[in-house]
Amino acid sequence: MNRSLAHRSSWIRTLALVAALLALTVGAVQAQPTPEDLQAKLQLEAAKFVNSEVAPTRGQGTNPSRFFGENVFSVGVSTPTGHILILGVDYLESTGTFWVTSGGATGSADPNFLFEVDTAGTVLQTVMQPNASAFGWRDFAYDGTFLYASDSAVLDQIDPATGTATGVTIPCPENPCRGLAYNPDTDTFFTANFGSPISEFDRMGNVVNTFPNTLAIYGMAWEPASTGTGGPWLWACSQDAPGVLLTQLDPATGMATGNTIAGDATGGGAPTAGGCDYTSDLVAGVPTIVAMHQADEDSAVAYDIDISSAPPSCDNPSFTTIFSEDFTAGIPGQFTVNDLGGSAGCVWNDDALDAGGAAAGPEGNLTGGAGNFADADSDECGTGSTMASDLVSPVINLSSATVGVQFNHDYRHLGTSSGNVEVSTDGGATWTTAQSFTADSRGPLSVFTDLSTAIGGAPSFQLRFRFDSPGWNWWWQVDDVRVCESGGANTSDMSVQKSGADNGDGTGTYVLTVSNAGPDDAPTVTVTDPLPAGVTYASDNCGGIFDAMTGIWTWTYGPHPVGAINTCVIEVTVEDASDTENTATVDGGGTDPEPLNNSSVSILGAPIPTASEIGLGILAVLMALGALAVLRRRF
Numbered sequence: 001m002n003r004s005l006a007h008r009s010s011w012i013r014t015l016a017l018v019a020a021l022l023a024l025t026v027g028a029v030q031a032q033p034t035p036e037d038l039q040a041k042l043q044l045e046a047a048k049f050v051n052s053e054v055a056p057t058r059g060q061g062t063n064p065s066r067f068f069g070e071n072v073f074s075v076g077v078s079t080p081t082g083h084i085l086i087l088g089v090d091y092l093e094s095t096g097t098f099w100v101t102s103g104g105a106t107g108s109a110d111p112n113f114l115f116e117v118d119t120a121g122t123v124l125q126t127v128m129q130p131n132a133s134a135f136g137w138r139d140f141a142y143d144g145t146f147l148y149a150s151d152s153a154v155l156d157q158i159d160p161a162t163g164t165a166t167g168v169t170i171p172c173p174e175n176p177c178r179g180l181a182y183n184p185d186t187d188t189f190f191t192a193n194f195g196s197p198i199s200e201f202d203r204m205g206n207v208v209n210t211f212p213n214t215l216a217i218y219g220m221a222w223e224p225a226s227t228g229t230g231g232p233w234l235w236a237c238s239q240d241a242p243g244v245l246l247t248q249l250d251p252a253t254g255m256a257t258g259n260t261i262a263g264d265a266t267g268g269g270a271p272t273a274g275g276c277d278y279t280s281d282l283v284a285g286v287p288t289i290v291a292m293h294q295a296d297e298d299s300a301v302a303y304d305i306d307i308s309s310a311p312p313s314c315d316n317p318s319f320t321t322i323f324s325e326d327f328t329a330g331i332p333g334q335f336t337v338n339d340l341g342g343s344a345g346c347v348w349n350d351d352a353l354d355a356g357g358a359a360a361g362p363e364g365n366l367t368g369g370a371g372n373f374a375d376a377d378s379d380e381c382g383t384g385s386t387m388a389s390d391l392v393s394p395v396i397n398l399s400s401a402t403v404g405v406q407f408n409h410d411y412r413h414l415g416t417s418s419g420n421v422e423v424s425t426d427g428g429a430t431w432t433t434a435q436s437f438t439a440d441s442r443g444p445l446s447v448f449t450d451l452s453t454a455i456g457g458a459p460s461f462q463l464r465f466r467f468d469s470p471g472w473n474w475w476w477q478v479d480d481v482r483v484c485e486s487g488g489a490n491t492s493d494m495s496v497q498k499s500g501a502d503n504g505d506g507t508g509t510y511v512l513t514v515s516n517a518g519p520d521d522a523p524t525v526t527v528t529d530p531l532p533a534g535v536t537y538a539s540d541n542c543g544g545i546f547d548a549m550t551g552i553w554t555w556t557y558g559p560h561p562v563g564a565i566n567t568c569v570i571e572v573t574v575e576d577a578s579d580t581e582n583t584a585t586v587d588g589g590g591t592d593p594e595p596l597n598n599s600s601v602s603i604l605g606a607p608i609p610t611a612s613e614i615g616l617g618i619l620a621v622l623m624a625l626g627a628l629a630v631l632r633r634r635f
Contacts, residue, residue, distance in 0.1 A: 068316075069246065069261025072283045073119075073290075073302035076267065080121045083113065086298035088219065088275030090140035090147060091282055091290050092160055097124060098300055099147065099163065100292070101275070103135035112136025112151075114163045119282070127163035130156075133176075139219040139275035141180040141189055148189070150177035155189070171205025179220035179275070181234060183251065190234055190251070192217040198236075198254050211254020212583045212599070214530050214552060215247060216240055219275035221289055223248075223305070226280070230307070233257070237276035237291050244273045246289055246303060253595045255585065261303050267295025274298070312448050314406040314484035320589050322523045323396045323483040327372045331391070340388035340466075346381040347389040348374055348467070366410035368444025369479030376467035377475040378417065390466040391478070392428065397460045397559070399520050399590075400485035403451045405434075405463060407481045410443030412474035419476040420466045421449050425458035431466075443477065451483075492560070492588040493517035495597035496527060500604040502574060508535060508604040510570040512555075512584055518562035522588035527555040527568070534579030535572040535604070542568035560588065572604075580604040 077086050077100050085108060088101035098117045104110030114137070116125035129136045129151075137149035137156070146166065147158040153175035157168035170189070177191040183200070188208060192198045194216045200209040219237035234251040237244070244263025247256055265271060274292030279302075282288055288302040307316075314321055330350035331337060337348045350372050365373050378387045411419050419437040424430060432454040441447070455461050463483065467476045497513045512529070516522055527544075530552045531537055537546040537553060544555040555568055574580065585599040592598060 068259075068305060068307055069263075069303040071264055071266060071301055072286055072288060072304050074266045074299050075117070075119060075121045076297040076299045077115070077117055077121060078296075078298040080117065080123050081113075081115045081126075083115075084298065085110075085135070085294075086274065086292060087135060087294070088137055088139045088149065089290055089292040089300045090142055090275075090277045091279045091300075092142070093279055093281040095160075096281070098290075099140065099160065100300065101129070101137040101140075101149065108134040114158075116163060125163055130165050138176060138178050139180040140277065141182040141220075141222075142277075143182050143187075144184065148180060148182070150180065150191075152176055155180070170203055171201075173199045173201055173205070173207050179217040179236065181220035181222040183222055183232075183234075184224075185232070190220055190222070192220065192236065194218075194239075198234075198249075200251075209254075211249075212530065212585070213254065214550065215245070218273045219277075219291065221276045221278040222251075223278045223287070223289075226287060235276065235278065235289055237273045237289070239272045243271050244291060244293060244301075246276070246291060248305075250595070253598065255587075255595065255598065259305075259307065261289070261305070263291060263293065263301065263303070265295075266301045267293040267297045267299040269296040271295035271299075312404060312450065314404060314448065314482045316486070319404065319484040319486045320523075321482050321484045322398070323393070323481075325393075325481045326369065327374050327479060330372055331374055334394040336392040338390050338392065340390060340468075342387040342389060342469070343381055343385040346378065346385055346387040348376045348391040348465070350374060363410075363475065363477070365477065365479065366443045367408035367477050367479040368446065369408045373477050373479035374465070375475065375477050376419075376465075376469075378467075378469035378471075378473040379475055381472070383472050385472055387467060387469040387473075390422075390464045393463040393481075393483075395427075395460050395462055396483055397521075397523070398455070398458070398485060399523065401452060401455075401457045402486040403455055403461075403483065404448055404486075405451055405481065405483050406446060406448045408443065408446050408479045409441065410445065410475075410477040411437040411441040412476075413438065413440045414473040415469075415471050417467070417469040417471075417473040420468075422464050422466055423451055423454045424462045424464070425455060425460070428462060431464065437476070491518075491520050491591045491593060492522040492562075493519075493594045493597075494522060494525065494560070494586045494588040494592055495594075496584050496586040496600050498529075498584045498600040498602040500580065500602040502577065502580075502604040506574055507538070508572045508574045508580065510572065510582075510584075510602060510604075512568045512570070512600075514560070514566045514568075514586055516560045516562050516564060516588065517594075520590070521562055522558065522560040522590065524556065524558035524589045525560045525566075526587045526589070527584060528587075529553045529555075529570070529584040530582060531570075531572065532579050532582045534576035535574055538571040538573055540568055540570045542566075544568065544570070558589075574604060577604070 078084050083102040083105045085103035086100050090099045100115050102113040112129040114127040131151045133151040136151050141148045147160050148155040153172050155170040157166045174191050174193045178193045181190040188200050188202050190200050198211040198213045199207050201207045215238040217236045217238045221235040223231050223233040225231040234249040236247045246261040248259040271293035274294045276291040280287045287305050290302045293299045339347050420433050421435040422431040422433050434451050434454040435449040495515050500510045502508050546553045581603040583601045
């Protein structure tokens, strides 16, 4: 071989060796799998009961508070149609009638129908659906001209005058497109299935937005912007506790606003959610969500969603609870009990439970609460006694001028006794009365007291319950105290960043970093993280709570000052390395000016190389370079 060619060949081989070593070393240090697109979630098919279609068994939480969701209209539809499997509902304001879908007269094996029903329950039209699936069309969406429904991965366009399909279809990202809603502002649809992500898609079937979801969604509805409700909003009607749950969502982010309605028992049995619709025409002047109750008598039920009509209450969605005490463990050390000059020992106390579970005092808890309660009981002090005592809260910080306190109580009056709710903004030097009780106010009773005027815009205050009984009188019981503030209590730009790593030994680590860019401190922060099926929760280092039934991990803490950073590490065992993607979300409890950074998606990446592995890679590169230098000297 020519010496020049041999030299060139050797040089090429050396360069190839160096390149290979560099690639291996860099790969060992940097190789991480890129996050995949959101995987198509398993299509959870419902268990097929005789007269309802229900989501698979899922964790049931406690019933959410009924904020503004009064039942203002209902009509049964099983009896007039003769069908026991009514699923979807849409109220057409142009005709003042309902269209409802049926999955069968006696069960899902029967043909599927569509009925037009008036508000009295009279059937006006009966149309057989052009499908042969078990349940047929579920939910409706209406674009102002046509109805749309689905029993598969396409939407069928329906003439609302006749109930017949037009033959026009739209591809849908779910199968079936169970919950449906239409956004007239963008000419797009929203859909979700039991536990699937919420997808927004156009008329070509292109997905334009995807949002995480943990609800067993059956129906969806679009609420346009309006006075009293704000908006626009997206509503999810789901088969979550207590069976019919309406959840208001921000359509730009898919996040819950905090406004929920727990459906009642209309229809009998144990109702569960079907489809739903929005209308402001069914009940004059009242914006409502009409939800189908799959029940003994399937019923269309309209719930009032006018937030502005809600009475003052810490349960009102415009309020945020910033302090609470239920006296479960008695009067806690953060409270102070003072004797203001009554008989010895006649002061506020916790009426502890005896061994049998009954209250030690003769009356028991009369407030409507359960278990222990705070009790100023002149009667127990006995004849000839007097009582003057107060129960004082710790300092409570505020970020709004609109403040209230809600509590359960039983005040039994006699003689010249009195009970006062008072506030102090100067460390207890002076007190201002916000509410007085000088006549019977018997429990069980929940009381809301507006503290705004008494506090006068101060940044913090203390609350006290003062009971005065100049003679031998009755009592004042107090339980379940909540302080709340309104008016966009805090404006906090909360953000969460999440990363994940596969440790290479069957375990994995997720790291969550939560920040607050202000402008206000966040009094209470909630981070939620639905863990994927491919991992099993093991532990965390921040006191989070994992619900094994729902698979959701929750971390609640507060306050979170502006500029502060909080970190939590979640340890998991890896069952399926291909299913480790999940999304963490953060909520600061108030207004967030930048909601796009409220969530973060991560997967468990490849194991991070150790320092020794990195060192060996670098050594290999140095050796290759040394070999190259020797070869160059030889030629």
